[in-house]
Amino acid sequence: AQSVTQLGSHVSVSEGALVLLRCNYSSSVPPYLFWYVQYPNQGLQLLLKYTTGATLVKGINGFEAEFKKSETSFHLTKPSAHMSDAAEYFCAVSGNQAGTALIFGKGTTLSVSS
Amino acid sequence: ETGVTQSPTHLIKTRGQQVTLRCSSQSGHNTVSWYQQALGQGPQFIFQYYREEENGRGNFPPRFSGLQFPNYSSELNVNALELDDSALYLCASSGLGSYNEQFFGPGTRLTVL
Numbered sequence: 512a513q514s515v516t517q518l519g520s521h522v523s524v525s526e527g528a529l530v531l532l533r534c535n536y537s538s539s540v541p542p543y544l545f546w547y548v549q550y551p552n553q554g555l556q557l558l559l560k561y562t563t564g565a566t567l568v569k570g571i572n573g574f575e576a577e578f579k580k581s582e583t584s585f586h587l588t589k590p591s592a593h594m595s596d597a598a599e600y601f602c603a604v605s606g607n608q609a610g611t612a613l614i615f616g617k618g619t620t621l622s623v624s625s
Numbered sequence: 626e627t628g629v630t631q632s633p634t635h636l637i638k639t640r641g642q643q644v645t646l647r648c649s650s651q652s653g654h655n656t657v658s659w660y661q662q663a664l665g666q667g668p669q670f671i672f673q674y675y676r677e678e679e680n681g682r683g684n685f686p687p688r689f690s691g692l693q694f695p696n697y698s699s700e701l702n703v704n705a706l707e708l709d710d711s712a713l714y715l716c717a718s719s720g721l722g723s724y725n726e727q728f729f730g731p732g733t734r735l736t737v738l
Contacts, residue, residue, distance in 0.1 A: 515667075543725050554629075554715055554729040555668070562724040601667050605725050610656050612681055613717075613727060615667030 513538045513604050517616035525624050530574075530589040532619050534602030537583065544585040545603040545613065546576055555601065561585065562607070572596070597623045627652055629718050629730035637736045638706050646701040646733045648716030655720060656680070657699040658727060659691060662713040674699055703735075711737045 518533040536542060543562050547555040559570025566578040576587045585602060599620050603613040630649045638644050650657050656675045660668035670683035674693035688704040697718070703710055713734050717727035 545726075547729075552734075554731040555717075557726060557728070560724065560726060603667075608725065610673065610675055610680060610719065611725055612658065612670040612673060612683065613660075613668070613725070614670070615660075617667045618665075 513542070513606070513614045515602050515604050515614055515616035517600075517602050517619050519619055520617065521620045521622070523622040523624065524592045526594055527591050530587070530592045530596065530621065532587040532600050532602075532621065534576075534585045534587065534616060535583055536585060536602070536604045538604055538606075541607045543605045543607055544576075544578060545605070546570065546574070546585075546587050547601045547603060547615075549599040549601065549618075551598075558587070558600075592621075592623045594623050594625065597621055629716060629728050631714075631716050631730040631733050633733060634731070635734045635736075637738065639738050640706055640708060642706050642737075643702065643704045644706060644735060646703075646714050646716075646735070648699045648701070648718075648730060650697045650699070650716075650718035651720075651728050653720055654718035654728070655697050656718060657693055657697065658717045658719070659699070659701045660715040660717065661685070662715055662732070663709075664712070668715055671701070706737045708737050711735060 514537045546558040561578045602616045658673040659671040662668040672682040713732045716730045719727045
C-alpha cells in the first residue's frame with residue numbers, strides 16, 4: 512500500500528523568501544514521486560517528478576525537490592517566492608510502472624505576501 | 626498538441642439522479658484515469674482505463690462506472706447520486722513509457738442537491 516503525508520495544510524511566506532513544502536511517503540515498492548500545483552478552479556499541473564536516477568529534480572517555475580529514500584521524503588523547495596506561486600500544492604506517489612494510480616496527499620495551501 | 630479536455634464544466638443534479646461526465650485524452654495517450662476531489666482534499670483515484678478495459682479501481686462503489694472508446698476518450702457514470710458525490714471530478718491521461726506522468730484536465734464540478 513502507498514500513502515502520502517503533507518506536513519502543514521497551510522504555509523505562508525513573504526515574497527522573496529524560501530519556500531519549503533514537506534512531503535513524506537510510504538511505499539512497499541520503489542516509488543515514482545510527483546508534485547502538482549492547482550490554481551483556483553483549475554486542474555492539476557505537474558511541477559516535477561522523480562522516477563529514477565538523480566535524486567535532486569528540477570521542475571518548472573524554479574521549483575525543485577530532493578528524493579531522500581532514508582527519510583522517505585520528497586520535499587519541494589523554491590529559493591525565492593513570487594506572488595504568482597500562491598496556490599494549492601499536492602504531493603503524489605505511485606508504483607514504478609506506467610499506468611498505476613497516483614496516491615495524493617491532502618495538499619498544502621501556499622500563501623505569499625508582499 | 627491538444628491537452629486533456631472535460632465536459633461539462635459545471636453540473637447540478639439532485640439526489641438519486643444519474644450523471645455522465647466526459648473526457649478527451651491528450652493526443653497519443655491511451656490510458657485515462659478518473660479522480661474525485663472533494664472540497665479541501667487531495668484527489669482520490671476512482672478507476673483507470675487502458676485500451677477500453679478497466680485497469681485498476683480505487684475504493685469506490687459499483688455505482689461509479691466508466692467506459693473508454695476506441696479513440697481513447699472516456700466517460701464516468703455515477704448512478705443514484707448522493708450528496709457526498711459533490712466534488713470536482715478530474716480526468717488524467719498518460720501514455721506508454723511516460724513514467725506514469727499523468728496530464729490532468731480542468732475538471733467537472735458536480736453539485737448534488
